[in-house]
Amino acid sequence: MAVIQATKISKTFYNPSESRAVKTLDDVSFSADKDEFVVLLGPSGCGKSTFLNILAGLTSHDRDGGKVTVHGRTVLAPQPDLIAYMFQDSILYPWRTVIKNVELGLETRAMSRAERRERAFKYLDLVGLRAYADHYPRQISGGMAQRVALCRSLALETEIILMDEPFGALDEQTRATLGSELASICRELKRTVVFVTHSLAEAAFLGDRIAVFSAQPGRIKIDIKNNLPRPRVMGSPEFRNFVDELWLHLQDAKQQAGAAPDRQGSPLGAT
Amino acid sequence: MSAASSSATRTVIAIRLACGVLALLAWDLSLRLGLIDPLFLATPLQTFQALPKTAVASLPHIAVSFLSFFQALALGVGAAVVVGYLVNTSTYASRMFMPIFQAGVTLPKVTLLPVLVLWLGIEKTTIITYGALSAFFPMIVNVAAAMQEVKPNQITLARSLGLSRAAIMRKAVIPAMLPVLASGLFYACNAAMMGVFIVELAVARVGVGAYVHDLAVTFRTPELYAAVVLTSLMTIAINLAIWYAARHLSKWRTVDI
């Protein structure tokens, strides 16, 4: 059963300095089932992050009949009790200690101070950062900061977590470690995850299902089930085959975009 | 390590003490060696002896000055926060207006004093207006800088967590701005005190400035020095308290890695 559903979503950005419209997303329909880990894979600038922001209610979509629903409820604004969002940057508040950052999203809820603290510690334990609870963000590494951001999202205990290239700013090694940590956490905690990335390996490693985006305008070109058994092994032959398959789809998506005349302009509104 | 740092601490304290002793010595010797006429300079001992009497006599003046100072500070800082916030919500307005306010910090506003006296008279209003004008410029420059400290992605994060506008203000905007605002308050406070004392020295009949001026022109030298020492200590205490509070508030920016 679909937990989150998007029907016929389009998004047009207006570039006031050139007074022209750029269609970033065109009629995208998508759904994710309960406890499913779906990856949105695509080249940069294909609109996959914009799409994720629309799912989160952070960005509005075009008013042309398309809509996003969670359990049938229409999403027009952030829904912190249903959806947690994780950004590419950790965005920790530098004036708060690690634990206070994890508690941030819980402070608007009817919880006692002790309950909040307990919940925050539970997730810090999960990523092994209890010892750093009283450190300031300046004092921890980028990988640790992103783990704290993960805790902040998990601590909301929402059914859905949306992740926008959450490991994109990290070095390759940290990225792989955090990826496998995330895979095991998700197996344990049962959450519905929509995960944006442009990394084939990350997509193959994490996703139950992978939606491949094509660019200009952004569309879902193909939706593939990932039948690799878990726990997955990054270098195994099946894994490599699957990555190759994804790569072909991605190349296709790029060629289609390249073949179409570039009348839409850059989605970033190059100036 | 700890031995080295404790010996460094001892050196630091020794240097501070030496500075204090040297200053007192220079003060005392300049009189004993006849470098300065005792009509114009009291010895440290005389000054110290004059302290209690002067403290009592200057109390009403101190009360008047500090009331003016707080009113001027509130007015200047309040105006700077409101105008600074409005001007800096737009990049264009900020680029258009901020150079004027930046220049205002170091332009000699003191020359406006005769005009203020002409318009407002030798009244409390003149003192408060000039004090507020002095506090306004350093504060507004810091309000602008403080607003630069609020990063758009920190607001996006707060929105994604479902924080209300009021909560975003309380949990994201104000904490980010606070260190810079607090150091702005330090400069504004200093400027407002300076402004109040200038007007009092120049034209007023009550207030610390007027009292000190009165003591100076009547050559009641020990009292003069006692009053200046007293006022200096009080103003320094207030300003340093703000300085160290600002430093405490920005602990998260300087914490050791």
Add this chain to the structure above:
Amino acid sequence: MISPAAARAALIVALLAIWELSIYLSGASNILIARPSQIAVAAWNMIVGASSAPDFYLNIGLTIFELVVAYAVAVVIGLSIGTVVANWKVLGDALEPLLLALYALPKVILYPIIVLTAGAGLAGKAFFGVLVGIFVIIFNTSAGLRQIDPNYLRLSDSLGFGPRRRFFSVILPAAAPTVLAGLRLGFGYTLIGVLTAELLTVNSGLGRLIDWASFNFYTPDLFALIFLAIGLGILGNMAFSSLERRWVR
């Protein structure tokens, strides 16, 4: 879209026009306020010697002389103390709260004492100017020298620079923005100090002229003198800004 700077200039012109017109139309008292055009005429008369301003050029020259002396002293001593404090950590730690306390003191309260001990002439006024102007130079110099990225110094060592080359091609350019900002602010504060002193003891200089104008209710002259003083500040600011643009990229 016009540039913010052009909009600013237009705003100032518009304000002057509104000032001129509103005073002209409302017929406000000429004692309380003067129109920009009257101020311009008064300024012109002072410049060509057609006003009764006492010793105009002598007094202006005196103020500028006091300013130059005070600023020179503030720069030399300020840069020296700033450099020493930045390079000797123990001394810097020891002096920091003392310097801060002196900086936090509203120095005008010392002015009566300065007049008693140093006199109400050039020495007293220049000394007060130094006192007001020097601290920002000290703090910016030491901050500029301390915040140099240690990697720059490591690089210069790895390239085998001698102390001379190290100073001129690494330390100076890296510290220049902060130090120059300190010198610019220091100029403004020194000017404020000198003019404050002059207005408190109205015996000579621009302070004497302003006192003459306000005592006699020569309001256009008073405003002209105020603009002159503020113009002095703006001129200094512009000179430093162009220096900063040339040296700091």
